[in-house]
Amino acid sequence: MRFMDNAVRFERESNRIRVKYVPSIDGNDGIELKTVLQALDVVGILHYGLAKVADLMIKHVISPALNSGSPVSFVTEINPDSQAMTEAILKIVPSNDPKIERMDGETIYPRIIEVIKFIDKYICFQEGSWTRCFGRLTWPRLSELIISKFLSKVVPQDASKLADFLKIINCTSEFETALREMKFISVSENKDNQLSSFAENVEVHFASRKKTEILGRARNLLLQCDFAISQENTRRKGKHDGAASNTPEDVDLLFLSERCVVSKAAIQLMKLVHETLKDICLSSPRVALEFYSAARDVLLLYEVVIPVKVSAWKPAVETLPTRPFLNAFTKAFKSRGLMLCLTDCCYII
Numbered sequence: 001m002r003f004m005d006n007a008v009r010f011e012r013e014s015n016r017i018r019v020k021y022v023p024s025i026d027g028n029d030g031i032e033l034k035t036v037l038q039a040l041d042v043v044g045i046l047h048y049g050l051a052k053v054a055d056l057m058i059k060h061v062i063s064p065a066l067n068s069g070s071p072v073s074f075v076t077e078i079n080p081d082s083q084a085m086t087e088a089i090l091k092i093v094p095s096n097d098p099k100i101e102r103m104d105g106e107t108i109y110p111r112i113i114e115v116i117k118f119i120d121k122y123i124c125f126q127e128g129s130w131t132r133c134f135g136r137l138t139w140p141r142l143s144e145l146i147i148s149k150f151l152s153k154v155v156p157q158d159a160s161k162l163a164d165f166l167k168i169i170n171c172t173s174e175f176e177t178a179l180r181e182m183k184f185i186s187v188s189e190n191k192d193n194q195l196s197s198f199a200e201n202v203e204v205h206f207a208s209r210k211k212t213e214i215l216g217r218a219r220n221l222l223l224q225c226d227f228a229i230s231q232e233n234t235r236r237k238g239k240h241d242g243a244a245s246n247t248p249e250d251v252d253l254l255f256l257s258e259r260c261v262v263s264k265a266a267i268q269l270m271k272l273v274h275e276t277l278k279d280i281c282l283s284s285p286r287v288a289l290e291f292y293s294a295a296r297d298v299l300l301l302y303e304v305v306i307p308v309k310v311s312a313w314k315p316a317v318e319t320l321p322t323r324p325f326l327n328a329f330t331k332a333f334k335s336r337g338l339m340l341c342l343t344d345c346c347y348i349i
Contacts, residue, residue, distance in 0.1 A: 007033045008053045008123060010060045017061060017090040019122050034125050046133050054137035057119065062142055064092060065111045066149040071095050074114050076122075088122035090115070105171025108150055112142075113178055120182050128183040135184035143194050151195070155202050160282045162203050172199040207283075207290035211297075214276055218269060218298040222305040225265030266302075266344040273298055299348060306341065 006023040007030075010016075023030045040049040064072050075091040124130035151172070156162050172195050179185045185192040276295040280288045 003030065003036055004049050004053060006030070007036070008056065010056050015092045017057070017092075017118075019088045019090075021084075021086055021088075037125070037127075037130060041130065046130065047137060050130075050134055050137055053123065054134060057115070058138055058141050058145075061090065061092060061115050062112065062138075063145060065115065066108065066145050072111075074111065074118070076114075076118055088118070090118050090122075104154070105150075105168045105175070108146075109171055109175040112146075113175065116179065116182060116184055120184070132183045132186070135179070139185055139192060146195060147198055151198055151202070155206055160279075162206065162283065162287060165199075165202060169196070169199045169202075172196050203284055203287050204290070207287040210279075211290050211294040214272065214294045215297055215301065218272055218301050219305065221265050221268050221272070222302060222309070225263055260343040260346065262344050262347045263341075266347055269298060269302060270348065302344075302348060306344075 002025060003023065006020065006025055008017065008019050011018055019033070021033045023033070037046065037049065040046040061074075065074075071094075073093050073095040075093055077089040077091065078085060079087050079089070119134055120126055120131045124134055151168070154165070154168060156165055176185065176193065176196055180187050273295045276291050276298070280291045280295075283291060
């Protein structure tokens, strides 16, 4: 499509998009751009004529707009003659504005809308079907760029900051609404809602990732525990025993009048559970449910990992209490660390 190549061009020297409405080809006066687009539309190959223009806009305009390392702004210039507009120019200008350098929805989305408004008005002549055709050619790549270069990078790392992400969710929804009003994306097709879908599900992705991290930490704690304790901590002590040790492994049992020694793994495991339960109080219902599941699975992980680990030790016991939580340990406990395992269980439950 030589005509479209001449009508819409990227001028690298001046870093701008130039749209010529009556381009010349081989020195001859050309046909009006709008007339050519109408002809392409009639024969059903408008998408073919706009394909290179779409690639050009993505590569030289949209991608720089999402580059946080070298932020840009856009300036539209119109050069009409005495009778009709002959060309439109979109300048891509490096910016030192700190607001533009900040990667958030309030700065990025308006920049992209500015570009799409230029496309709608000066390339598609505000013809809804032409703008929609251009959107079908660019939206899959544009939305992927926004997700990879913006949304995925602002996912909160802490549960307490998830509420702040609601502003980005709202900005994303407003952005897609603006594109629908310009008919750049479809009103009815759900596949065009990938930005808002990603943003709205960020808290679920965050919770799933945190759950994996929590279980990984719990697993490492359990695998590294060797149940070694000092000799002075091997005897039980009453809660009011003045000689009671102050070591972290000495704990009070809730339903017993005695103090007991537990493993470092049990102490750290319960701290991890308590941290997770605190995060539940700061989270939305969906995230809280994932965190609850993580806290529960941490305790179940103890029940799964420790019997396998202790089963390698040599026999030292024949029977154990029949308490349901301890049944899984009956065949596994075969070492001098039996009492420590038992007190761990009493402490955890």
